[in-house]
Amino acid sequence: MPMSFEYRGMLINLPDFDRERKEYFEHAAQKKLVVQKCKGCALLRWDPGPACPWCQSLEWTWQQVSGKGTIYSYEIVTHAIQPGFRDWVPYPVALVELDEQRGKPSPDEGVRLITNVVDENFNPEKEENVGIGKRVEVVFLPVAEGVFLPQFKLSKEQPTERVWQFQNV
């Protein structure tokens, strides 16, 4: 069955032929964060797609990940582009690096995914709490009947590296 749902007034369509992305969301619906694992070289990758960028294998399987990671970079959206986000600004968007594959297969690589940083109520986390180096963990935002959107919230874990926040100077 194709997935089709509305979130913040926006229609999101995942037809059956968009196999990798649809399966990603089917796992999210069970509150599981998954990434693809290559059957050729065992490396994990994001975002969902048909081939391994390191060994070009077309064979892969889904791998559940811990959902823990570190903010690699971030931004605070203040001018919403999509109408559904106008009442959500200011909101953080983060590039989160998962714990599973940091610095692999080369020192500057890792599995990084795009997410918001939300609070306990799934509202945008306050800017003063967000920064590069902060620890985060996955949460699942209910968006429609049987549909969850993977999001990240700040973790109670202490940062293991330098924390940096933007200053307008």
Add this chain to the structure above:
Amino acid sequence: MGRLTDRYCIVGVGETEYSQASGRTTRAMAVEAVKRAMDDAGLNASDVDGMMSYHGGDSTTSTTVVSDLGIRLNFYMDCSGGGSSTEALIGLAIGAIEVGMCHTVAIFRSMNGYTQVRIGGTGARARAPITEAGVMTRPYGYMSAAQNFAFSFMRHMYEFGTKPSQVAMVKVVGSKHASNNPKAFMKKRMTVEDVLNSRWIVKPVHLLDCCLETDNATCVIVTSAERARSLKQRPVHILGVAGRVCKPRIEVHYQFGPITRVAGYHAKDIVFPMAGVTHEDIDVTSCYDAFTWTTLLQLEDYGWCKKGEGGDYVSSGIIALGGKRPNNTSGSHLCEAYTHGMNMVIENVRQLRGTVDDYCPNWQKGQHTYDYSEGHCRQVKDAEIAMSMGWGTPALGSALIMRR
């Protein structure tokens, strides 16, 4: 010297008015820009036999333009693309001429980037249903160019200590240049405080860190050096070109760091050896300014300064008129108009001809005062070699080196 030396030239350039209210179709604007470039070169309809254009589903076609202008084509190609296309298409035009498919190619970009399809991304595109790659990003309110690039900007501050007040100097310098450009849409000189106090778009990007959104069409014409010799203008010779050079995993380039590195890191290794020149040989540059930040990142990765030192470099005075190597002398995308790269190349062509259209009374005769105070000159004295650095995304860039 390089392999292209003295073989191909840009012989004509043209543009429409830069505005936020064209009141015309992209077709009408494209026709005017191509006609102006033909007139500039001294070419008739029968002298042009190739056409190329690029678009984001927001423009007219080559076949429409040539039908209007009575041009019979031997070659044309309309391709999708935005910034970084100009230089790439100039390279492809050379290739088409080289193999004998045609002899003279007009390249245009026509867009109602303010009144029809807004470059900032708001409007119809932001309302479209979310499918395919957008499924992984748009539900997070992540969609525009500024939002796509901001991770790299933030990470640069984290890694190198770059300050917004340094980056703002790109706008300050651009506005200084635009104040001497009668065509520029935004001629007002700006200060660092103006930039830092302008409203937020997506932190760390202020409104005045962003390029303009404008309606306009632009055109450059490429032909062989042999044909160029008999035309109206002093020919501008193409020395080197790099087209749509990419970082690894371009669509998810942030998986493959350092994310502060941009595609110019790779493009420089193509364009400089091809041109057979070094940085020191270049008198004037244009460096794509979709945002202040994009100029800074490219200047670093093309090697004008060390990686991480771009903040000091853009604040040093080197890139301003009167400095060692002025950059974006028209005001470019931040202040002149948003053209997806075309106005950067057009400006450099005029710089090399010595006939920049500033406020000097006899600019058309190449007579300039070199007084760079507000409302006067913007001609770089004795400019012999110019370079353009086009940007599509952090992971996508093109470059062009030309000599007079």
